[in-house]
Amino acid sequence: MxxxxxxxxxxxxxxxxxxxxxxxxxxxxxxxxxxxxxxxxxxxxxxxxxxxxxxxxxxxxxxLKEEVADFPPQPVITRDNVTMMIDTVVFFQVFDAKAYAYGVTRPIAAIENLSATTLRDIIGSMSLDETLTSRDLINTKITATLDEATDRWGIKVNRIELKNIEPPQEIRTAMEKQMKADREKRASILLAEGEKQAAITRAEGEKESAILRAEAVKEQKIREAEGQAQALLLVQKAKADSIRLINEAAPSQNMLALRSMEAMERVADGKATKIIVPSNMQDMAATVSAIKAVAGDTSGAAAAGK
Known part of the structure; x- marks a missing residue:
């Protein structure tokens, strides 16, 4: 070839x-x-x-994807001169490739240094208690500051999270003791509330029991009173019926006299020492005659029956 x-x-x-x-x-x-x-x-x-x-x-x-940078703990000093170690997590995203390529030599290192500086400024204006209880506020402030500063690098900081906040050992020990005391206090309060509720429940039960007993006694007395009233009505009705029957029978004077003598005889058989004679029995002879007449009629009727 x-x-x-x-x-x-x-x-x-x-x-x-x-x-x-x-x-x-x-x-x-x-x-x-x-x-x-x-x-x-x-x-x-x-x-x-x-x-x-x-x-x-x-x-x-x-x-152009969102990236995550986990930075190591940074020492920061609070307003009341307490040194703490705080590590942060930064979520960022490139929105301008040209600015990212030519804005800064090492963008991640620049973000780390900027976040550490911003964090020191923010924590330095807060006390220890504010730092421990204002995590969301710190996240918002540092995110806004970094997002504004990184615009010229073509980077948008979406959010920053404080992953750990570690105060000095002596403060952690005091906090642990305080937390233990708070737990014990809450436990005591819950126990007291439970005992109080149990006492209230027992008192309400005793009250309900007493009310039921009183209602039962009341119902018993009402029934007894109704029974007595019913019995009295029956007795009165029986007396009224007997009187009505006597009136319908139209008894003779002789029969009435005989019944009166029988009543007096029953009274005399008792232990009473006094006998009260009715006012309509003034004529004893007439009464005796009536008794004899009644007795004769009774004997005649008996003989006829034989």
């Missing part, structure tokens, strides 16, 4: 390789910073691009 053909084949292969290398596909959520002869030219977004060989180059491949 002549050398000319081989040379042409080599040149074609080289040209093909150069063309292939000039075809660039930018992935999703990425941006490429392109320089032409060492000068920034443009930023390529996701898609297919072709660069000029030997003139243009990809200066920086930048991810």
């Amino acid at each position: 002549p050398w000319g053909v081989i040379l042409i084949a080599i040149l074609l292969i080289v040209a093909l390789l150069v063309i292939v290398r000039c075809i660039v596909i930018v992935p999703q959520s990425n941006s490429y910073v392109i320089e032409s002869l060492g000068v920034y030219k443009e930023t390529w977004d996701a898609g297919l691009h072709i660069k000029v060989p030997f003139i243009e180059r990809i200066a920086r491949r930048v991810s």
Whole structure:
């Protein structure tokens, strides 16, 4: 094979390789910073691009995804001269690839130093108690400060979280004792509330029992009174019926006199020492005659029966 053909084949292969290398596909959520002869030219977004060989180059491949930077604990001093160790977690995202590529040499280190400085300024204006109870406020302040400062670097700080706040050992010991005392106090309060509720429940039960007993006694007395009243009504009704029957029978004077003498005889058989004679029995002779007449009638009736 002549050398000319081989040379042409080599040149074609080289040209093909150069063309292939000039075809660039930018992935999703990425941006490429392109320089032409060492000068920034443009930023390529996701898609297919072709660069000029030997003139243009990809200066920086930048991810547009949200990233997380976990920074080590930083010593900070509160307003009341208490040194604490606080470590932070920063959530950030690149929104301008050009500013990110040319704004700062080491963006992550810059964010770490800036967050530490901002954190010291914020904590230095707060007391220990405020620092321990104002985590959300600190997060909001430091996020706003860093987001404003990192705009010129093409970085947006979405949020910053204080992961751990560690006061000195002696303060932690005091806090643990205080927490233990608070737990014991809450337990005592709960126990007292339980005993109070139990006492109230017992008192209410005794009250209900007393009310039920009183109601039972009341009901018993009412029933007894109703029974006595019913019995009295029955007695009175019996007397009224007997009087009515006597009146309907129309008894003779002789019969009435006899019944009166029988009543007096029953009274005389008793132990009473005095006998009161009714005022309508003044004529004893007439009464005796009536008794004899009644007795004669009774004897005659008996003889007739024989």
